[in-house]
Amino acid sequence: MRAIGRGLVIACFILAPAVAGEPVVPPWAYVVTPPRDPNTPQPAPDPTPRALPGTDVTFTATQMRDLFNVPDWYPTDHPAMPEVVAHGRKPGVFACGYCHLPNGLGRPENASLAGLPAAYIIQQLSDFKSGARKAVQPNLVPQVMMASIGVHAADDDVRAAAAYFAALKLRPWIRVIEADTVPKTRVGGAMLVALADGVEPIGTRIIEVPENTERTELRDSKSGFIAYVPKGSLKKGEALVTAAKPVACTTCHGADLRGIGPVPPLAGRSPSYLFRQLNDLKAGNRAGDWSGLMKNAVAGLSEKDMVNIVAYAASRAP
Ligand code: HEC
Ligand code: HEC
Numbered sequence: 266m267r268a269i270g271r272g273l274v275i276a277c278f279i280l281a282p283a284v285a286g287e288p289v290v291p292p293w294a295y296v297v298t299p300p301r302d303p304n305t306p307q308p309a310p311d312p313t314p315r316a317l318p319g320t321d322v323t324f325t326a327t328q329m330r331d332l333f334n335v336p337d338w339y340p341t342d343h344p345a346m347p348e349v350v351a352h353g354r355k356p357g358v359f360a361c362g363y364c365h366l367p368n369g370l371g372r373p374e375n376a377s378l379a380g381l382p383a384a385y386i387i388q389q390l391s392d393f394k395s396g397a398r399k400a401v402q403p404n405l406v407p408q409v410m411m412a413s414i415g416v417h418a419a420d421d422d423v424r425a426a427a428a429y430f431a432a433l434k435l436r437p438w439i440r441v442i443e444a445d446t447v448p449k450t451r452v453g454g455a456m457l458v459a460l461a462d463g464v465e466p467i468g469t470r471i472i473e474v475p476e477n478t479e480r481t482e483l484r485d486s487k488s489g490f491i492a493y494v495p496k497g498s499l500k501k502g503e504a505l506v507t508a509a510k511p512v513a514c515t516t517c518h519g520a521d522l523r524g525i526g527p528v529p530p531l532a533g534r535s536p537s538y539l540f541r542q543l544n545d546l547k548a549g550n551r552a553g554d555w556s557g558l559m560k561n562a563v564a565g566l567s568e569k570d571m572v573n574i575v576a577y578a579a580s581r582a583p
Pocket of ligand 1: 363376377378385411414423427529538
């Protein structure tokens with residue numbers, strides 16, 4: 266009996282990786298910033314004031330690189346930001362609004378925070394702090410920074426930031442387009458940006474790029490994104506989200522995917538971000554206090570299923 270037991274254990278051990286499957290790490294969802302060539306000189310200080318349409322505010326390129334000062338192009342567009350959102354807390358906590366934008370709409374490499382439940386935001390900071398929340402791709406600079414912010418942020422600052430972002434409304438920010446072909450892209454910062462020329466088949470991918478690369482490079486919080494998704498993905502995604510396998514996603518996230526109580530909304534959010542989360546949850550890399558509630562929901566999802574689901578979620582009105 267014992268020998269059989271041992272044999273079984275060994276057999277399971279050998280079979281386990283093949284059965285569970287290595288997590289996928291698609292480069293369109295986990296965009297790795299290419300390392301800086303040490304031979305290229307640091308950019309020279311550039312005193313030219315940059316401007317955007319619809320605002321009198323200007324910032325220089327040097328100012329825009331300061332992670333303790335949000336380039337707030339539209340100060341009247343949102344309520345007054347708490348100190349930690351506008352300036353962070355030196356030395357370890359960069360300004361939340363720098364990455365997530367003052368209006369909380371976020372970018373594909375981070376997350377929209379506008380309208381997330383405050384209790385949920387506080388829980389996520391705690392998961393980043395404990396190390397329970399990590400991406401399957403460890404070399405993502407913004408994610409590594411976010412984890413470190415979780416470690417260093419004081420409870421008062423987390424509460425203030427959570428209250429601020431929870432009170433904001435998520436607005437339509439990502440235009441979802443079903444397509445067979447997509448623009449060729451390059452990595453710009455930590456996201457994909459469209460090249461001027463050339464198209465390629467979409468495959469099982471989502472290609473999320475700025476509507477206007479130049480404005481996004483200036484961290485314009487009024488210039489959103491386009492997400493190209495595979496043809497037919499919205500319909501398939503809708504079927505998956507409403508199927509009871511074992512419990513429909515909509516039971517917890519709401520029929521309109523706008524969240525219920527502390528369960529986060531999914532509608533109108535970045536599909537690249539949402540894909541990373543499903544994938545990280547499935548791989549067990551996101552294993553926070555509340556992640557167990559997602560365990561059964563993600564267990565049976567294939568990469569294609571996740572693409573279809575997040576395409577549909579992103580296309581819904583926030
Ligand atoms: C350097 C950029 C950066 C800064 C500054 C930053 N974040 Fe983040 N944040 C990220 C990234 C990147 C992610 C997404 C991680 C991922 O894809 O798993 C994230 C994710 C989050 C999430 C998870 C959202 C969700 O839906 O689960 C919360 C909450 C959050 N950040 C809050 C904050 C708060 C509060 C601050 C300020 C104290 C802050 N962030 C500052 C980059 C940043
Ligand atoms: C039993 C309730 C429940 C069900 C069913 C459920 N979820 Fe969730 N979902 C949650 C909770 C709770 C969280 C927060 C998990 C955490 O904190 O790690 C979450 C988180 C998520 C996130 C990450 C959101 C973010 O802001 O980072 C995504 C994406 C998601 N769920 C999608 C789905 C999909 C798709 C399904 C169906 C296949 C589904 N969920 C089914 C409760 C549920």
